[in-house]
Amino acid sequence: MAPAPAKAIPSDDAAHVLVVDDDSRIRQLLAKYLGTNGFRVTGAADASEARQKLSAIDFDLLVLDVMMPGEDGLSLAGSLKRTSDVPILLLTARAEASDRVRGLETGADDYLTKPFEPRELLLRLNNLLRRRAGADARPGAVERIGFGRFVFDVKREELRDGDEVVRLTDRERQLLTLFATSPEGTVSREALAGPEAGVGERSVDVQINRLRRKIEDDPANPIHLQTVRGIGYRLRFD
Known part of the structure; x- marks a missing residue:
């Protein structure tokens, strides 16, 4: 009988979920699954336990159930995003589009419906890590763009309002990078949704509106991030 294969042991610098x-x-x-695929994993049974562990450990990712006793996942995600930029993937048994939109409105970076394929969860978590790490600078690539009083550093994926750093979610960094590296700052709705985003075009509208609230004086009448009818959106930068 052949010996059982050795289990993978995550390294100390592996991403911690x-x-x-x-x-x-x-x-x-x-x-078990994420551990055998190179992640360090810590569990929490509810929002209260999650807050305790978050106060003691800097996690790289959160996988957060929506329906929990006590404080639910949506409330916890919204609270965390006000003070942290840690990527959050929501898990839920609700598959309706309105539920996905509600989840993304909290600032969550991705959304997966139960039951799900573990391999899909793994792909989504790795995508979130890649987004957070940012794209490597390429020869001739745009390094930064300015619009109004804002400057977005493409390599660092950092948005500044004068001397102040504007807190962004990983999805918002990805959107600004897409605009900065696209001809004339125009990106189609399909490209903004993208194969890695795991969201529909309706969710793109929600994310754009959330970004507008951070960069527009009047989000209902945007000057910088404008709708291009029949195409998508355009970020008008200098």
Whole structure:
């Protein structure tokens, strides 16, 4: 009988994921699967336990169940995004588009419906890590763009309002990078949704509106981030 293959042991510098779910079976399954695929995994049974662990550990990613007793995942995600830019992937049994939109409105970076394929979760988590790391600078690539009083550093994926750094979600950094590296700052709705985003075009509208609230004096009448009818959106930069 052949010996069983050795289990992969995540290295100390592997990405650390906090899985928050009141279902202990799901926590255990995700810990096992993600652990064998190179992640360090910590579990929490509810929002209160998650907050305790977040206060002690700097996690690289959060996998957060929406439906939990006590404080639900949407409330926790919205609270965390006001003070942290850690990427959040929401898990939920609700598949309606309106539920996905609500999740993304909290500032969450991605959304996955239960039941799901573990491989899809793994791909989405790796995509979130790549977005956070940012794209390497390329010869001749745009290094920064300015619009109004704002400057976006493409390499660092950092937005400044004068001397102040504007807090962005990973998805908002990705959107600004797409605009900065596109001809005349115009990007189609399909390209903004993209294969990695895992969201529909309606969710793109929600994300654009959220970004407008950070860069427009009057988000209802945008000057910088404008709608291009029949195409998508354009960021008018200098």
